[in-house]
Amino acid sequence: MAYSDKVVDHYNNPRNVGSLDKNDPNVGTGLVGAPECGDVMKLQMKVNPQTQVIEEAKFKTFGCGSAIASSSLATEWVKGKTVEEALAIKNTEIVKELSLPPVKIHCSVLAEDAIKAALNDWKKKQASAAEQPAAAAQQ
Amino acid sequence: MTAITKKGTVCWRCHAPHSGGHFCAACGKIQPLARGTDYFAFFGLPQKLWLDCAELEKLFHQLSWKLHPDNFVRAGEYERELSLERSSQLNDAYRALRDPVARVEYLLAHAGMRKEGAAKQQAPPELLEEVFELNESLDELRTARASSTDDSHLASLKQHLEAEERKLETKLREVDEELKRIATEWDAAFDAGADQSQRKALMSRMNDVLNRRSYIRNLVANVQKELAEA
Numbered sequence: 001m002a003y004s005d006k007v008v009d010h011y012n013n014p015r016n017v018g019s020l021d022k023n024d025p026n027v028g029t030g031l032v033g034a035p036e037c038g039d040v041m042k043l044q045m046k047v048n049p050q051t052q053v054i055e056e057a058k059f060k061t062f063g064c065g066s067a068i069a070s071s072s073l074a075t076e077w078v079k080g081k082t083v084e085e086a087l088a089i090k091n092t093e094i095v096k097e098l099s100l101p102p103v104k105i106h107c108s109v110l111a112e113d114a115i116k117a118a119l120n121d122w123k124k125k126q127a128s129a130a131e132q133p134a135a136a137a138q139q
Numbered sequence: 140m141t142a143i144t145k146k147g148t149v150c151w152r153c154h155a156p157h158s159g160g161h162f163c164a165a166c167g168k169i170q171p172l173a174r175g176t177d178y179f180a181f182f183g184l185p186q187k188l189w190l191d192c193a194e195l196e197k198l199f200h201q202l203s204w205k206l207h208p209d210n211f212v213r214a215g216e217y218e219r220e221l222s223l224e225r226s227s228q229l230n231d232a233y234r235a236l237r238d239p240v241a242r243v244e245y246l247l248a249h250a251g252m253r254k255e256g257a258a259k260q261q262a263p264p265e266l267l268e269e270v271f272e273l274n275e276s277l278d279e280l281r282t283a284r285a286s287s288t289d290d291s292h293l294a295s296l297k298q299h300l301e302a303e304e305r306k307l308e309t310k311l312r313e314v315d316e317e318l319k320r321i322a323t324e325w326d327a328a329f330d331a332g333a334d335q336s337q338r339k340a341l342m343s344r345m346n347d348v349l350n351r352r353s354y355i356r357n358l359v360a361n362v363q364k365e366l367a368e369a
Contacts, residue, residue: 031271032267038354038357040270042271062271062274
């Protein structure tokens with residue numbers, strides 16, 4: 001199967017590969033996987049608590065070229081967006097941008113799930129930090 | 140498949156009523172496969188997941204002897220065609236039923252309940268963490284192999300992965316046990332005449348277990364491949 005130029009580009013020059021400190025209260029981590037092909041995708045985002053803007057995004061994906069390209073593109077897109085804007089990203093937009101064939105649509109679904117999982121993790125952290133302001137202040 | 144008739148029609152040759160077996164009870168002629176015949180019915184078995192494999196093998200040998208094209212060399216073209224068709228179906232049916240996991244796969248696929256690759260099929264989170272770490276170790280192993288400067292580092296990585304592989308094999312056995320338990324429930328439900336929704340619920344649970352199983356199997360295969368090259 002031939003990959004589109006954009007997939008090949010992201011595959012050869014993946015953006016934002018790496019990791020952020022998952023214990024940082026402003027970092028949300030999303031880990032998702034597809035059982036049928038063994039792909040695993042980790043997406044991390046650092047959110048500015050005042051502005052709600054995603055300042056940093058990193059990923060590491062083990063999987064096919066489309067899975068890597070989808071997550072690489074996702075990190076590019078979420079950077080500079082607010083949490084709400086990032087949550088509105090749809091897998092179909094990723095499919096369109098990367099011209100993914102039907103058999104690879106699940107890769108884009110995985111990327112969308114990873115964004116949502118990471119931001120949910122971040123929200124949970126924010127909520128628990130708000131519940132225990134004294135404990136947070138002591139740290 | 141070309142030659143298919145409805146269940147409960149008549150024999151193509153003598154027009155005696157025919158209820159879906161391989162041969163006409165009245166004239167003994169080989170019959171086309173009744174529509175909707177599943178592999179269980181092919182062997183005259185109920186759709187249950189516990190099977191006596193020795194018994195299945197016996198049925199397979201009996202049928203392959205009866206349906207074999209050699210028996211039909213002097214028969215008409217239609218009968219020769221049916222014999223060929225049934226013999227190849229017999230082989231498919233036997234392959235699908237003799238292995239317990241393939242049997243579940245077949246049962247679900249036949250009912251349209253085998254679902255892979257759907258968006259909502261997420262791997263269990265506790266497994267994902269492990270899978271991610273495992274992949275990182277595999278990456279490390281590949282890098283260490285490529286540089287091949289530090290032999291003791293490579294050796295310890297290999298050891299780590301071998302231990303991981305054993306853990307995965309244990310997981311695979313656990314998954315197989317789980318599948319077996321649900322299969323037993325399925326058989327009990329079958330005997331109790333469970334309705335469609337109960338059957339569907341059981342099939343959907345089996346489908347989940349099958350997906351988890353193939354996920355772990357892929358991981359084992361990956362680890363084995365890397366270890367073989369290291």
